[in-house]
Amino acid sequence: MRVSCPVLSFAALLLAADAGPIWAQEALTAANMAPSLLLPSCPPPAQLEFKVTGELHRDVPGFTEGLEVHDGKLYESTGNVFGDTRINVIDRRTGKVTALRNDRHSYFGEGLTFFGGRLYQMSWREHRVFVFDPEGHPLEELRNPREGWGLTHDASRLIASDGSSQLFFLSPRDFGTLGSVTARYGNQEVPNLNELEYVDGAIWANVFEDWQVLRIAPATGCVLGVADLHGLYDRLTPAEKAKVDADSNFVLNGIAHDPASGQFILTGKYWPVLFTGRFVEK
Numbered sequence: 265m266r267v268s269c270p271v272l273s274f275a276a277l278l279l280a281a282d283a284g285p286i287w288a289q290e291a292l293t294a295a296n297m298a299p300s301l302l303l304p305s306c307p308p309p310a311q312l313e314f315k316v317t318g319e320l321h322r323d324v325p326g327f328t329e330g331l332e333v334h335d336g337k338l339y340e341s342t343g344n345v346f347g348d349t350r351i352n353v354i355d356r357r358t359g360k361v362t363a364l365r366n367d368r369h370s371y372f373g374e375g376l377t378f379f380g381g382r383l384y385q386m387s388w389r390e391h392r393v394f395v396f397d398p399e400g401h402p403l404e405e406l407r408n409p410r411e412g413w414g415l416t417h418d419a420s421r422l423i424a425s426d427g428s429s430q431l432f433f434l435s436p437r438d439f440g441t442l443g444s445v446t447a448r449y450g451n452q453e454v455p456n457l458n459e460l461e462y463v464d465g466a467i468w469a470n471v472f473e474d475w476q477v478l479r480i481a482p483a484t485g486c487v488l489g490v491a492d493l494h495g496l497y498d499r500l501t502p503a504e505k506a507k508v509d510a511d512s513n514f515v516l517n518g519i520a521h522d523p524a525s526g527q528f529i530l531t532g533k534y535w536p537v538l539f540t541g542r543f544v545e546k
């Protein structure tokens with residue numbers, strides 16, 4: 265499992281980016297430029313907030329690594345924590361969790377997405393990508409050359425994260441890499457991109473071990489919007505907070521979008537609650 269470790273949070277990056285003189289000095293030295301520093305600076309992102317419209321209390325927790333709505337159903341991929349690499353279907357009315365598959369210890373489940381009627385589930389470090397039919401029957405296995413973290417798709421490509429600042433555009437046929445983009449705030453790369461959701465021309469991303477959800481432009485990598493989700497934790501009951509606080513790995517992770525309602529569904533790893541709502545500019 266991913267073990268918690270100190271990382272430079274996105275909030276810290278925001279602080280660094282606000283310290284104009286410091287990064288201006290850095291930019292003077294070509295030798296220490298990251299490749300992204302050679303790109304035009306991104307404009308400041310919009311500040312977003314998440315307006316909660318509903319809560320869904322699930323009957324069985326899951327170590328959420330992927331979350332997506334397909335044909336009105338809510339699908340979840342879970343990691344191999346407590347021996348449960350699963351693909352779940354979560355009843356959006358009752359919260360009842362039904363395992364479409366439970367592959368237990370055989371690999372560490374990560375991002376999930378539907379494309380062309382096929383259900384893709386990545387593994388974390390095994391480089392394996394599993395393709396199932398909508399009922400969970402195996403169709404084929406592909407290879408991911410990187411670590412598998414988040415997965416989503418646009419009209420023609422799969423889009424994956426690997427825990428870095430890069431997003432990779434991939435062929436649905438063979439998982440071959442078609443291109444990539446580096447997520448940036450100003451000139452600063454944003455590492456630890458995790459669960460993903462492509463919505464209306466932008467990629468929404470969790471940042472591992474952070475409370476921010478980002479809205480990223482696929483063509484440039486520029487962070488277009490930032491939402492602070494601390495408010496979701498505040499909505500939990502004391503008992504639910506105790507469960508989330510029980511392990512430092514139970515972080516915010518999981519973004520799904522329902523095209524029928526236009527609403528998002530957000531959750532975290534092993535959280536007992538999923539939140540429905542909308543992102544709005546502050």
Ligand SMILES: [Ca+2]
Nearest residue numbers: 331460461519
């Ligand atoms: Ca998703």
